[in-house]
Amino acid sequence: MMRVLTVRQPWAWAIIHGGKDVENRVRNIAGDYRGPVAIHAGLAVFEEEGGGYSEVVRAIESEIQGYRVSDDYLWEVADDLEPEDPRFVYGAILGVVDLVGVHDPRDALFRPTADVDGTCSKWAEHGAHHLLLANPRPLATPIPFKGALGLRTLSADFEAAIREQTEGGSDV
Template sequence: MTDFRALTIRQPWAGAIAHQTKRVENRTWKLPAKHEGARILIHAGAQLDRNAQIYGPHFGAYSAVVAVATISGCHWSDEWQCCGNWAFEKSYHWTLDDVIALPEPVPAKGRLGIWTPDADLLTAVTAQLALAGAE
């Protein structure tokens, strides 16, 4: 897990990635090519997206890593829902595969953009992946 990066996503979207079927992350900026195909920690931000509805109790984790995923691609779209119900128009769609929800959220302070987690956070996430049977 030494090459892992992390991405902070506001709730309820981080929880929808971890526990439902959200497999596209909408961004205003293009995914840097070096991150395509990379495993990434999905970090739930400290704040709720006020434009979103809360769908259930599993969205309660804030300021914590809640899942691990692979960024499998990125494309721009002018169309609404071009690659699923979660895809917004006029945005970059980062497609996510191989999502593994952590059994317990791992507390961590997030950052803007794609960031590098420290060794302690990676150790804690690795332990959670082992509990999930996905190490």
């Protein structure tokens, strides 16, 4: 069965549309689970933290200007966008990603794909567990959903509604 993860905006948008391939958590909430995860945008209003929002702004600007998120240009250009931007949907499932692994910060071998600065991704935070995400699939129409803490099993009804919007109802 598919799992669901509530993520605050703008991070939920960034996971589905902005190339965010790591979700940082204080503990390994995934356990041994690997597979599809519905990304739910929580209801909490965004509060800017430590400038990380600028990376999401860059991702949005990159998409608007036709650049792929992985392009170097993404990390050079940013204009101000407000948290009320219509792309920031709250209280709904935005899409699905694949949870492909977890890096434990206590494990010296947790950086098998380390880039120049020694992290697994530009989105990875030092000292956090990194939930490694791949293959984002946005929903055409976000599905209203009430979130909760942790990585939970999604009900069959919600899973069916998601499958209807992804790849013609096939394996998400």
